[in-house]
Amino acid sequence: MNTDNMQDIKIIIDFMKNFVDNCHHVKEEKLLFDFLEHKGMVGGPIYVMAYEHNKLRDIINRIEVKYNEPKGLREDLNNLIVMLSSHIDKENNVLFPTAENLLSDDEDKIIYYKFERIEEGFGKERHRKYIELINTLYNRYTNKNQIKDKRINYPTNFSTF
Numbered sequence: 001m002n003t004d005n006m007q008d009i010k011i012i013i014d015f016m017k018n019f020v021d022n023c024h025h026v027k028e029e030k031l032l033f034d035f036l037e038h039k040g041m042v043g044g045p046i047y048v049m050a051y052e053h054n055k056l057r058d059i060i061n062r063i064e065v066k067y068n069e070p071k072g073l074r075e076d077l078n079n080l081i082v083m084l085s086s087h088i089d090k091e092n093n094v095l096f097p098t099a100e101n102l103l104s105d106d107e108d109k110i111i112y113y114k115f116e117r118i119e120e121g122f123g124k125e126r127h128r129k130y131i132e133l134i135n136t137l138y139n140r141y142t143n144k145n146q147i148k149d150k151r152i153n154y155p156t157n158f159s160t161f
């Protein structure tokens, strides 16, 4: 890995530890999972999602530790890609559709309102910078001949990410 790659790994560590943990995981762990448990979704999917969040944290911690001794770093980066892709897939195809079915419109509004407060606590400008950063990496590492510009669009309602 060259110096640019190594710098990008630092960006990924920062993105995962600060943006993903403090802006995304927190919404699920502190709000959504509780709501879903109260609606009867016990164990199963919630347990798996929380377990995977911790696995992702473990991988990121290992990547951070191995940063200066790159032996094994590539393997953990690959593990991160596999675990994160699978996690996002489960969220989009199992967790979120199930939540849509379980939660009433009023509960949706309450969660939305609370997500907004988390976003405000995180900082909208900070949020925007992280999205820009990840878009830059995305464009750097995707094959532009095969994939048209699929940039992550900055969400206008600010809570959808």
Ligand SMILES: [Fe+2]
Binding pocket: 025, 028, 049, 053, 087, 091
């Ligand atoms: Fe998650």
